[in-house]
Amino acid sequence: MVKEFIDKIKTKEIKIGILGLGYVGLPLMIRYIEENFKVIGFDVDEQKVKSLLNKKSYIEHIPDDSIENAIERGFIPTTDFSLIKEADALIICVPTPLNKYREPDLSYVLSTMKNIQPYFRKGHLVSLESTTYPGTTEEELRPIIEREGFIIGEDFFLVYSPEREDPGNQVYNTKTTPKVCGGSTKKCLEAGLALYEKIIDKVVPVSSTQAAEMTKLLENIHRAVNIGLVNEMKIISDKMGIDIYEVINAAATKPFGFKAYYPGPGIGGHCIPIDPFYLTWKSREYGVHTRFIELAGEINSSMPEWVVNKLTMALNEAGKPVKKSQILVLGISYKKNIDDMRESPSVFLMEILRDKGAVVSYSDPHVLVFPKMREHQFDLKSENLTPEKIKQYDCVLLATDHDDFDYDMIQTNAKIIIDTRGKYSAKLPNVIKS
């Protein structure tokens, strides 16, 4: 059976089903199309499917051209899960957020499995790409399929292969970023490797789905902890009158044993603030603690308050309260040069400032209108920046350092700049690093 499946990949007869057409699913679809595979894309969001059928992208860094090209080459976006029958490989790329108690929310994964279930057949491969705790694939997905009487490694294949999408990365893309893959059995792994090797330059096998799940978590825990560390170092350096950016850049000249991470106003995106807590939750089952994760979470999530405190002190120095002050937030996506707003610390900054009575505006060339978000509401549009405009604000808060900003013009005209990204020299009279 595995031989048949692999042969079908070789001859490109295999049909790829991608479930979840977002930041992960779309680039994956494009790669398979590029390699002349047939791809069906599933999403429960009718808007997304409609947009794709109209050859329009809804992700800034994926151009409409790519979608148009994919559609022309046979890509079928659909909300109709009965087409699952026709797909051979089912690659799940749905979100795995946290609920409000910071516990794993597998509802998107499980409802996807529910949508697949009626159409599941022999010869299917299921690959989960969503970040999750070790054991998800074996404990949650496998029983759902086995319950139907299918034999793993014979009738169907199950792998876990974490996505490593990095929007805005100018060096590595989907094809050139190595991809880790673990299978429920040896044959599952064989099938998974064959599937991904067609579109990824280097697929890295590991001995189990658990090892693959832990790998993705370690990557993001490593980032969360290192950012937490430099945020703590920023607070300490600030007290001591030392510029943390100067220190980090000097340390980065050590050619071994050091990797530079930079502080910021908090952490954002769909990975770093969330994924680590999947391990925290699972660890409780084993009676062990994830103390570094907790500490990093605590420090990183306290950064917006720390920044607002710096801003409050700066306004106070100028004889103004926050209340009714005009504050311009520069950059509201969670990282530079992209439009992704998920978990953006800028939004937390804006909310805290609004709660304190400030009049908040923003400017972001990548987010022209403040989007509808589940838990945040701002009826705002991005401000066009002119010298006159900048002069009007009591304070400019640099939150996300997009390359498109005219930093000199802003600095020349701003009354006060609170710089959370180390973009300006601390020696400038109107700049306060934070």
Place this chain on the structure above:
Amino acid sequence: MVKEFIDKIKTKEIKIGILGLGYVGLPLMIRYIEENFKVIGFDVDEQKVKSLLNKKSYIEHIPDDSIENAIERGFIPTTDFSLIKEADALIICVPTPLNKYREPDLSYVLSTMKNIQPYFRKGHLVSLESTTYPGTTEEELRPIIEREGFIIGEDFFLVYSPEREDPGNQVYNTKTTPKVCGGSTKKCLEAGLALYEKIIDKVVPVSSTQAAEMTKLLENIHRAVNIGLVNEMKIISDKMGIDIYEVINAAATKPFGFKAYYPGPGIGGHCIPIDPFYLTWKSREYGVHTRFIELAGEINSSMPEWVVNKLTMALNEAGKPVKKSQILVLGISYKKNIDDMRESPSVFLMEILRDKGAVVSYSDPHVLVFPKMREHQFDLKSENLTPEKIKQYDCVLLATDHDDFDYDMIQTNAKIIIDTRGKYSAKLPNVIKS
């Protein structure tokens, strides 16, 4: 004055004084000799000076040849501090340990300053290389010299330039490792840069001695925290039945945003276990906390106990108590392929095992006799390893993974191996990863 000093460097008329002839001072001396400078080396340890006069090295990775060559080219090792008069640059390379309350012990630095003081004269430059908290140079060293009436930046120059020695590093050496330097004044920095640029390929100026002090601390805090993190991840993975080494190696295939650090039986050496607490101590003055440092310290220092627990369980499984069991520790230096025993976790492991009644032996090709240590005593010599010998031990504890060990021979003959370095596959029946 600074021009004169720099000219003297250019013409190589300058005499270099190095205070403290250990792991840091000796390589520095050799570099200056290589560049045809005159060097006087000061140490309070008569044994060291005698050894150098006899053209013998006391550091494994520095061959006798280098010492012989240096002496022949005019290097003067001495305990006579009156020669300070003759030296122009005074480079301090003495230890900065912690006292038993984990507070900075600056006694070596301060007694060195006391030894210098009577001979201090105009035109001297003092450079501190010892790792220490931000403010040491300005708050401790500067007043000692200014008290004598010398004017900083005019009569004398003061810089802080942290050592980055990495014994055993096969890629980077003293010359090719960039060196950070901060001065008390601009002229001090100028003089310091000129001094080091003669022997180091790239000298990195920073804006203050405090920034330079913090840079070195950040480098080592980064390491301590990252090792602490993977040690915590090891404990969690172990509970979940996941091989942490497999996970780290898989994560390391991500070409951005990740740097691999490896767990171990604890942390050793003169830097990582010690330096971070210099910042912890200083931070108290500012009312801030170094929580990542504390957490890393706690987890890293608990690792020997964790390893001994694994070993105890493994012996128990074989029906044996630790008491009277024959245990062989492989590798007792703090890191592979070197002879440095400072803060070695192997010693802690040996002590814990001895306290529990085990009969402890060791083998280490780099440490043939267990050295005299201030706080540890073992009357042992390194065992020569033969298949028969290995068979005698109830348990072999791999603590430091020197390349010289015959790992296959050891594995073939050992009853039980406790592997703290991920050297063996966990699938081998007699191997327990820890």
